[in-house]
Amino acid sequence: MRERRFALALFLPAFVLLVATTTLPLIYLLWSSSQRIDLTMPWMSGTAGLENYAKLGGDTRFWQSLKLTLIYTGTTVVLQVLIGLGLALLVLQVRAGQAILRIGAILPIVLAPVVAGLFWRSLVLAPDFGILDFVTRALGLGSYNWLGDPQLALVSVIAIHTWQWTPFAFLVLLASLAALPPDLYEAARLDRAGPWQRFRHITLPLIRPAIVIVVILRMVTALSAFAAIFAATGGGPGSATEILNLYAYRLSFTELNIGYGAAVAAVLLLITLSVAFFLFALRRAR
Amino acid sequence: MSAAVSLAGIVKRHGSVTALAGIDLDVAPGEFFSLLGPSGSGKTTMLRILAGLERADAGTVRMNGRDITALDPGERDVAMVFQSYALYPHMTVRDNIAFPLKMTGETPAAIERGVNEAASRVRIEHLLDRKPGQLSGGQQQRCALARAIVRKPALFLLDEPLSNLDAKLRIETRVELKRLQRALNVTAVYVTHDQEEALSLSDRLAVFMDGRIVQVGTPEEVFSRPATVEVAGFLGNPPMNLLPARLDDGYAMIEGVSLHLPALAVFGKREVMLGVRPSAVRLGAHGLPGTVTMCEALGEDFFVDLSVGERLVRAKLNGGERPAERSQVQVALDGRALHVFDRQSGARL
Amino acid sequence: MRTAVLLAIAIVMLVVWIFPVAWGLLTSFKTERDVLAYPPEVIFEPTLVNYHDVFFGGASIVPNLISSLIISGLTTALTMLFAIPAAYALARLDLPWKRATGFWVLATQMLPPVGLVIPYFLLLRKVGWTDTYQGLVLVYLTFALPFAIWLLVSYFEEIPREMEEAALLDRAGRLRALWHVILPQAKGGIAVTVIFVFLNSWNEFLFAVVLGGNTVRPVTVAMFNFISLEQTQWGRLAAAAMVGMAPVIALGLLAQQHIVKGLTVGAVKGGGRR
Numbered sequence: 002m003r004e005r006r007f008a009l010a011l012f013l014p015a016f017v018l019l020v021a022t023t024t025l026p027l028i029y030l031l032w033s034s035s036q037r038i039d040l041t042m043p044w045m046s047g048t049a050g051l052e053n054y055a056k057l058g059g060d061t062r063f064w065q066s067l068k069l070t071l072i073y074t075g076t077t078v079v080l081q082v083l084i085g086l087g088l089a090l091l092v093l094q095v096r097a098g099q100a101i102l103r104i105g106a107i108l109p110i111v112l113a114p115v116v117a118g119l120f121w122r123s124l125v126l127a128p129d130f131g132i133l134d135f136v137t138r139a140l141g142l143g144s145y146n147w148l149g150d151p152q153l154a155l156v157s158v159i160a161i162h163t164w165q166w167t168p169f170a171f172l173v174l175l176a177s178l179a180a181l182p183p184d185l186y187e188a189a190r191l192d193r194a195g196p197w198q199r200f201r202h203i204t205l206p207l208i209r210p211a212i213v214i215v216v217i218l219r220m221v222t223a224l225s226a227f228a229a230i231f232a233a234t235g236g237g238p239g240s241a242t243e244i245l246n247l248y249a250y251r252l253s254f255t256e257l258n259i260g261y262g263a264a265v266a267a268v269l270l271l272i273t274l275s276v277a278f279f280l281f282a283l284r285r286a287r
Numbered sequence: 288m289s290a291a292v293s294l295a296g297i298v299k300r301h302g303s304v305t306a307l308a309g310i311d312l313d314v315a316p317g318e319f320f321s322l323l324g325p326s327g328s329g330k331t332t333m334l335r336i337l338a339g340l341e342r343a344d345a346g347t348v349r350m351n352g353r354d355i356t357a358l359d360p361g362e363r364d365v366a367m368v369f370q371s372y373a374l375y376p377h378m379t380v381r382d383n384i385a386f387p388l389k390m391t392g393e394t395p396a397a398i399e400r401g402v403n404e405a406a407s408r409v410r411i412e413h414l415l416d417r418k419p420g421q422l423s424g425g426q427q428q429r430c431a432l433a434r435a436i437v438r439k440p441a442l443f444l445l446d447e448p449l450s451n452l453d454a455k456l457r458i459e460t461r462v463e464l465k466r467l468q469r470a471l472n473v474t475a476v477y478v479t480h481d482q483e484e485a486l487s488l489s490d491r492l493a494v495f496m497d498g499r500i501v502q503v504g505t506p507e508e509v510f511s512r513p514a515t516v517e518v519a520g521f522l523g524n525p526p527m528n529l530l531p532a533r534l535d536d537g538y539a540m541i542e543g544v545s546l547h548l549p550a551l552a553v554f555g556k557r558e559v560m561l562g563v564r565p566s567a568v569r570l571g572a573h574g575l576p577g578t579v580t581m582c583e584a585l586g587e588d589f590f591v592d593l594s595v596g597e598r599l600v601r602a603k604l605n606g607g608e609r610p611a612e613r614s615q616v617q618v619a620l621d622g623r624a625l626h627v628f629d630r631q632s633g634a635r636l
Numbered sequence: 637m638r639t640a641v642l643l644a645i646a647i648v649m650l651v652v653w654i655f656p657v658a659w660g661l662l663t664s665f666k667t668e669r670d671v672l673a674y675p676p677e678v679i680f681e682p683t684l685v686n687y688h689d690v691f692f693g694g695a696s697i698v699p700n701l702i703s704s705l706i707i708s709g710l711t712t713a714l715t716m717l718f719a720i721p722a723a724y725a726l727a728r729l730d731l732p733w734k735r736a737t738g739f740w741v742l743a744t745q746m747l748p749p750v751g752l753v754i755p756y757f758l759l760l761r762k763v764g765w766t767d768t769y770q771g772l773v774l775v776y777l778t779f780a781l782p783f784a785i786w787l788l789v790s791y792f793e794e795i796p797r798e799m800e801e802a803a804l805l806d807r808a809g810r811l812r813a814l815w816h817v818i819l820p821q822a823k824g825g826i827a828v829t830v831i832f833v834f835l836n837s838w839n840e841f842l843f844a845v846v847l848g849g850n851t852v853r854p855v856t857v858a859m860f861n862f863i864s865l866e867q868t869q870w871g872r873l874a875a876a877a878m879v880g881m882a883p884v885i886a887l888g889l890l891a892q893q894h895i896v897k898g899l900t901v902g903a904v905k906g907g908g909r910r
Contacts, residue, residue: 003359007810008729015722015781016737022778023744029755038758088649091642098646103896105650108657110895111888113839115856116877120656123870124663132659135676168653169899176900225748228841228856249750253757254846263754270751277746340801361807373798377820386816387806434806 027270034263053264062240063265066248070269073159073244074223080163081219082212085170090200093178102175106168114165118232121161122148148234151241158230158242165229166222170215177211178204210284217280224273245269289316289474290350290364290441292337297346299332306332308498310346314476314491319468321477321485324495325521330478333495334444337476338367350442366435367444370451372427374419380406380430381415387438405437408467425456432464436471443468443475449484461488482522486510494518512626516633519562519626525590525601527562531630534559542596544575550622554636562626565590568602570610571619575600579610593618657885664874671870686875697876700858704880707844707854708837710773715780715833720826723788724814728800738789744782752778753846760847767849775843780833787832790901791825792818828898831891838884855880 034053057063092098109117128134128146138144147157181204189199227246230236236243236251243251245265253262297310307329314320322330335341337348339360348356355363366387375383384405388398406412409429419427428448435443448464449457465488468475479485485492486506493503494514502514513519519527533540537552539561570591577595584590589604595618602618610616627636663671665682673680690697725731726738756775757766765771795818803813819826841856848857859880862873888895 004730004810005732008725008731011721011729012725012731012737015718015785018718018777019741019744019781022774022781023747023752026752026755026759026778027747029759030751033755033758088646092646095639095642095646098642101643101646101650104892105653107888107892107895108885109653110899111835111839111884112657112881113841113856113884115839115841116859116881117656119859119873119877120660123868123873124656124659132655132676135674139675164652164656172896172899176896221746225750227750231841246748246750249754250842250846253754259754259758266748266751266754269748273746273748274743277743338801338805340804360801360804361809365805367802367805369798369802371796371798373796373802375799375802375817375821377823386803386808390807390809390812434802438806 030263030270031267033260034267036260036263038258038260038263053261054268056261057264057268062243062248065240066243066245066265067268069155069242070224070244070246070272072155073162073226074220076159077162077166077223078216078219080159081167081170082174082215084163084167085215086174086212088167088171089175089178093175099175102171106172109165109168112165113228114226115228115232117161117165118229121157121164121229122233149238151238154234154238154241158233161229161233162223162226166219170219173211173215174208177208181207213280213284217277217284220276220280221273224269224276245272289472291316291352292442292474292476293349293352294333294337295347295349297333297336297343297348299329299336299341299343305498307336307343310500312493312500312503314474316474317472318490319465319475319477319488321479321489321492322495323479323482323485323492323521325480327497328495329498330480330495331446334367334446334476334478337442338365338444339363364441365444366438366440366442368428368431368435368446368448370447372419372431372451374427374430374434376419379416379418380411380422380433383419383430384415384433384437387434391438401437402433405433408436408470409433409463424452425460428452428460432467436467436473439471440473443471443473445475445477447479448477449479450481457484464488483524486522494521496521512635513562514635516560516562516628519628523564525565525603527564527626528568528600529628530561530563530595530598530600532559532561533557534627541575542598544596546575546620548620548622548625551625551627554627558630559636560628560630560633561620562628563600563620563624565601565603566605567621567624568593568600568604569619569621570602570604570616572617574617574619577616577618579612579614579616582610582612584609657881660874661878663871664878666871666874668869668871671874686871687879689872690875690879693872695861695872697855697858697861697879700853700855701879703852704838704854704856706769707772707776707852708834710769711776711780711837712830712834714773715777715784716826716830718777719781719784719788719829720819723785724792724818726785727789727792728797728818729810741782741785745779745786747778749779749842753842756843757846766847767851769852772843772847772852775847776837776840779840780837783836784829784833787829787898787901788822788825791822791829794825795821824894825901827891828894828901831887831894832898835884835887 035050036048037052088102092102124131128144128149133147134144145153147153185203186199189203194202225246226244227250230242230244230247234242236247246269249262249265249269252265253259292314294310294312297307298305299307310333322333324330332341336343339358343356347354350363375386378386381402384402385398388401393401402415403412406415409432411426411429411433414422414426414430419430422430431448449460452460461484477488489506491503491505492509493500494509495501496517502509502518509518510522513522513527516529520529530541534551534554535556537547537549539546539548539551541561575595577593577600579591580594581592582589587605589609591602591604591610593600593602593616600618628634629636662678664686665684666677666680667683667685670677670680689695726734726741731737760766760771799817799821800813803817804810808816839856840854844854845857848854859873859876862869862876
């Protein structure tokens with residue numbers, strides 16, 4: 002019918018562009034991962050079949066990277082939701098507090114992740130003249146090498162990511178909480194429900210959809226986090242903060258072993274899509 | 288100019304639900320025709336098919352003999368007033384009304400004339416430079432009307448246009464609507480669930496129930512001779528009382544009490560539903576024993592709820608004494624004022 | 637009393653969120669010596685030498701600012717050009733396989749950039765489009781387009797369906813209905829989408845660093861000019877970062893309400909990189 006043709010006419014240009022810019026490159030990615038593309042030794046290039054994927058099995062650096070990815074993603078998302086929800090609940094009744102936080106929330110959101118990483122690295126976490134160092138020494142806690150120590154480096158990048166993205170969780174959850182009808186709470190009060198009970202049985206179930214969405218989006222962002230970590234630690238020290246993203250990058254563009262890097266990227270892609278679909282299915286099921 | 292509309296065999300399904308199960312209808316030119324029915328009865332779907340906003344799964348729609356079933360909304364000579372008015376919020380009232388004329392490529396002079404004429408017909412000339420958001424409900428409704436009439440359509444469709452207005456405004460606007468339709472001499476099809484509205488406005492009306500038309504006729508016909516039990520129970524305020532009864536050659540067994548109603552002898556022996564309007568109920572010497580459960584005074588009338596056996600009978604008494612609550616009374620039924628329906632089919636006998 | 641405590645917590649959080657940028661701003665006015673001073677100085681003799689170098693010095697980031705502007709501007713324009721009709725079709729019209737397509741658009745948003753940058757690197761190299769504007773903008777569309785479509789769909793869905801119906805009955809036809817009736821009502825949503833697409837493009841790093849080069853180098857990459865193996869020019873780095881981020885920070889503060897609204901709408905309907 003006429004409407005259908007009109008609809009297709011409007012949609013197809015974007016569709017074609019999307020296919021060209023996303024689906025085609027992905028197919029090429031998968032193909033590349035089956036190749037041996039080593040730019041340092043170009044004469045070695047050729048088909049490798051599933052060799053790259055088989056290599057992953059025995060690659061400790063890969064498994065370490067996977068583990069780091071899971072820790073990183075899980076920790077930041079949980080922190081973001083907890084802090085964001087906590088803040089939202091705290092200022093729900095205090096309009097001035099909401100206004101203050103809304104202004105403050107804008108800055109981490111608009112800041113380029115790479116700049117966030119640079120600022121934290123150079124100004125806050127730097128040994129000797131970083132602010133954090135100053136504070137810990139002043140409190141008598143001594144001096145720590147936030148970016149040089151492998152464990153602390155992981156903590157640092159988690160902190161940076163959480164710092165940058167908690168405002169998003171805060172804003173969405175605040176909006177969700179503010180949209181709840183007050184009658185429900187009044188009815189609950191009349192039914193003698195205490196604050197914790199009101200939270201558990203009324204608030205939490207009603208904002209569950211919002212929480213789920215926040216979790217999904219933040220997980221996807223955490224899985225593809227790159228710039229901030231790159232700027233702050235570069236993936237180091239060594240491989241201490243080398244999440245899968247960075248591992249794939251380093252393989253492809255630092256060690257120039259693109260075929261293998263493509264394989265790692267493909268694994269990350271699989272994980273991301275699985276997580277996204279799983280969470281969406283969860284959302285739809287309930 | 289005004290169109291005769293003819294519908295034949297219209298069927299519409301939404302998935303597994305049948306919204307319209309075979310509609311046949313003829314509307315005469317210049318008629319004010321209502322589609323009356325409860326929510327979900329299919330009347331709005333019917334209107335939208337007339338407008339071309341939905342496509343029927345079967346059947347034909349004709350306007351002045353011409354088959355318009357497959358035509359797009361813009362190709363029929365039809366105008367519609369939506370329940371929500373659907374005014375373009377970013378345009379002034381003037382631009383809203385002018386829009387249909389602009390779209391058909393009229394000259395600016397013709398547009399200006401058309402807008403002013405339409406606006407003055409509904410008396411909103413002073414609001415032309417405002418935006419819909421700045422208008423009251425009643426003013427918005429008139430703006431929607433103006434936009435609809437500005438192109439002088441052959442068919443005028445209205446989808447519950449008064450339902451968003453408050454009670455007093457509704458009654459005032461009702462009168463204006465009829466006056467407008469008469470002045471323009473345009474065929475109007477009007478959808479409503481308010482039976483009072485339909486009865487007062489229409490030249491003729493069709494009662495919709497569950498996707499079918501159960502009765503078509505003038506308001507007097509439909510009101511005084513409802514074709515089925517459902518129609519009977521739908522019309523009137525308060526609606527008709529319906530009592531199951533067993534007729535036996537002039538005697539009626541109602542709630543365990545036998546009444547002698549010679550007027551019903553013609554129906555012989557059968558299971559029926561008797562319908563009696565609240566205004567036809569009298570409290571007298573003989574009849575069904577009942578108890579007054581509640582009595583409301585409204586102006587000159589008393590609305591009395593009576594408990595007769597297991598049933599609730601509503602009476603509208605005019606003048607006389609106010610019946611005391613919990614008093615025992617005899618509910619007198621005039622056999623000639625009764626409506627008799629077959630118990631099984633619900634059809635009028 | 638309780639309010640006071642809550643406000644105090646809010647202010648603490650505000651400080652935490654603002655702090656890194658505020659400190660960066662402060663640092664950009666310090667001489668290298670002051671930067672390295674310990675304990676860190678809040679009061680010092682401010683200097684404009686960093687900004688001077690960043691603008692007029694050998695490693696001026698002015699060309700990079702222009703680069704960023706071109707890339708972000710082109711990306712935003714192209715994205716809106718394609719996304720608005722597509723989103724309208726998806727939201728309101730009878731598109732075949734609508735649900736599947738909707739899912740697919742959503743899925744393309746979830747792709748990790750590193751998975752795309754590798755094939756892009758290889759493909760652009762083949763075509764000779766690395767370090768070119770057309771190459772980079774094309775790549776930027778991968779994240780801008782699905783995001784814009786998804787956001788716009790949710791805004792289009794907010795407009796009552798009767799608007800098109802009324803317009804059709806007014807003989808407008810589908811195209812004119814979109815132009816005269818729907819788009820004016822979607823202005824707010826379009827504005828929000830433009831802001832976010834521009835923001836995301838300006839702040840992009842991975843694609844820029846891998847696929848750009850000496851000709852096409854936005855500010856996000858240019859900042860690393862001030863970091864080298866031997867030493868980091870902290871003051872200049874801070875100044876460069878402030879200059880580079882000035883446009884998006886300004887945008888953020890000015891369009892604050894739009895951004896907040898956009899986040900919540902986009903999140904509620906599902907999807908969105910930010």
